[in-house]
Amino acid sequence: MPRRPIDMQPSPDRLATALALLHAQARPGELAGMARFGIVGERRLGLSMPAMRRIARTLGRDHELALQLWATGIPDARIVAGMVADPARLTSRQMDAWALGFESWDVCDQVCGSAFLASPQAWDKVAQWAARPEAFVRRAAFSLLATLAVHDKSADNAAFVHALALIEGAAGDERNFVKKAVNWALRNIGKRNPALNQAAIDAARRIQAQGSRAARWIAADALRELTGDAVQARLKARC
Structure with missing residues (x-):
């Protein structure tokens, strides 16, 4: 995955772009079927895993954006957050907070x-x-x-x-x-x-x-x- 400089702060436009990419791939018609397999979440968009991986590749490594995506509470965005986060920059507190936030x-x-x-x-x-x-x-x-x-x-x-x-x-x-x-x-x-x-x-x-x-x-x-x-x-x- 291409990396952006770790000191680069994401602009509001970058978060908006990421969310637009996610919403463009939403599959609301799949949510009921996903829920039967325990794939739940009040704000879930219903993206497929291949779609989320493509979005993560498009965004590239961006730890600050990952934190912002996580903060949205959208399950699909949180999966992408894990893909674009910089593991070396994840603090113990962040890992604990993310683990406590898992709902599915x-x-x-x-x-x-x-x-x-x-x-x-x-x-x-x-x-x-x-x-x-x-x-x-x-x-x-x-x-x-x-x-x-x-x-x-x-x-x-x-x-x-x-x-x-x-x-x-x-x-x-x-x-x-x-x-x-x-x-x-x-x-x-x-x-x-x-x-x-x-x-x-x-x-x-x-x-x-x-x-x-x-x-x-x-x-x-x-x-x-x-x-x-x-x-x-x-x-x-x-x-």
Whole structure:
């Protein structure tokens, strides 16, 4: 994505341009269908993900504009905000404020997979947010962890083994959007390499023994994939 100088302040016209681009791609007729999948938000415009990515590419990296887009409260604008934000400039306070502002899983996951993933504070936030009571803040912890398991090539196994303890600690959370993210993180860690596959399988069996409905679902789904032929074949091919 092309970068603008980080000290450049967006003009009101630039924010207006960004909002005009968003409104031009609005799909109000899609909102009811999106809501059935938990993609909600009072001011949502109904943009498709490809449309939001195109708008982000057009706007380029612009951290101040990202903050202004976030402040609109429009879910689609908040997704684009995550795409144009400068991860290196996101403060801990801004990340916490954005996480507290999540109202749907798609905004949570998209921002975690863009701005938060590349932040130097990503791992710290996983640990902090995993202990939070708010559903979408806690989801953010495990959505971010799931994304780190795929994209953080520099992280060693020890970081993910430590994260498995966070997963085990959250496995009893019955809230749908939390337990699905916990499961996602567990599966992604277990697909990273053979050693982590075994560690994740062991963690899943401990989770299964917790006995709660959420824990049993998380464990059964993860074990089905992590012990399955497809994952095992891919891991063996990497050796």
